[in-house]
Amino acid sequence: MKARATETQRKTRIQLENEEKILDAALEEFSVHGFRGATIDRIAAHAGMSKPNLLYYFRRKQDIYEALILRLLETWLEPLRALDAVGEPLPELQSYIRRKLEMARDFPRESRLFANEILQGAPRIRRVLESELKPLVDEKAGVLTGWMKAGKINTVDPRHLIFSIWSTTQHYADFDAQVQVILGPDRGAAGRFEDAARYLETLFLDGLRPKGAAQDAAGPRVRAP
Amino acid sequence: MKARATETQRKTRIQLENEEKILDAALEEFSVHGFRGATIDRIAAHAGMSKPNLLYYFRRKQDIYEALILRLLETWLEPLRALDAVGEPLPELQSYIRRKLEMARDFPRESRLFANEILQGAPRIRRVLESELKPLVDEKAGVLTGWMKAGKINTVDPRHLIFSIWSTTQHYADFDAQVQVILGPDRGAAGRFEDAARYLETLFLDGLRPKGAAQDAAGPRVRAP
């Protein structure tokens, strides 16, 4: 009997190995070219096997993509899940930012795959976003709001705060080509990571207004009499 | 004689109209599916003309893409160019952030096209980034450094500061699908824009540390002796 990946049956050694090779090759392709731009031929070539052989493990292109996205989402939401309501607010946020930044450094392909899917309007994962991501964000937004009410952090829109953490950290994976052009070859990847971490810490903790400056010195608004 | 788009010749009314229709349709397709994922057929259909007719104006798929990217870059760099060294630092930065946010709101397709190109490793615009974007960023980083030395803004890495403004603002265009899922349908596009603007103003000016908090209350680091 055929032992396809989708069936609930114990997988053979070869099956496990090849599915792994395929998913890795597919990540490489999908993360750069998106669903339509990637081709089975290139994925197969990258995985070192023939196209029909690849299709023996995943019958359709879409099956590979979905397996990839599903697996990605698990690891992707983990840092936010780890945001702890009982910890000290500012260190807790700092460590969340640092985790996200580490993920951008260690899993750039996953970050790009996710970005690509959202760019396309999230046609294949909207459902999962609604059923998993939204409730999670709602919950953590509640945690943040609690911290704000307790005066532990500044009062801001908690969802936009989360957006800003996502965007600033993922930027280093998704826009890496641009980052490299602008920062030049001087500083290696490790140095860039530390610079980014240091900058984001300052930004999220203290912003840009210098310590001694008057509260409304920044705005074009007129000072109250 | 043939009057192709690439030749230096006065363009006819029909030429101008059709090139405009094509570029608009192409923006729609390329911004979602990337270069490989987009097809001439779909662009032609979206532009309301036959494929051979479209290819009369742009001989190759790549020509459309390049015309699009070239035109995009002009408007894309404009806000950063407008960052004025002689203005008041904080208001100047605030207005730059607001401009970028307005662009994410008003030109989301352009933002996604750019994101798509960078995601792919910027194969078609790396040269332009090196020759145009990098010098511009270098110049503006100098301006920012000047402001820091004058004590007008906090001392941070100016390039990473620019990255964070790009990422937080463009996020609302590029990740719109995700933003909509998380914010829900309660608040319309206009409301979301104002919320984002207000949040980013707080973040970039003051960060998250509440006013009265001790300087190092946030960090897990040991205080220097």
Next chain:
DNA sequence: CTAGAGTTTTATCAAACAGTCAAGATTTCG
């Protein structure tokens, strides 16, 4: 060792794709 499950390849297909060509339709302008 061998039978059957599991894996790989060769050959193939129809649809989609980028791009061409020449003939026909339309616009422009003297």
Next chain:
DNA sequence: CGAAATCTTGACTGTTTGATAAAACTCTAG
């Protein structure tokens, strides 16, 4: 108007792409 320039189309080409069928091969449990 009428001829030249410009524009549009249908028919076509060669290639790539996603997917299938069946034969050939390999592994492994009994």
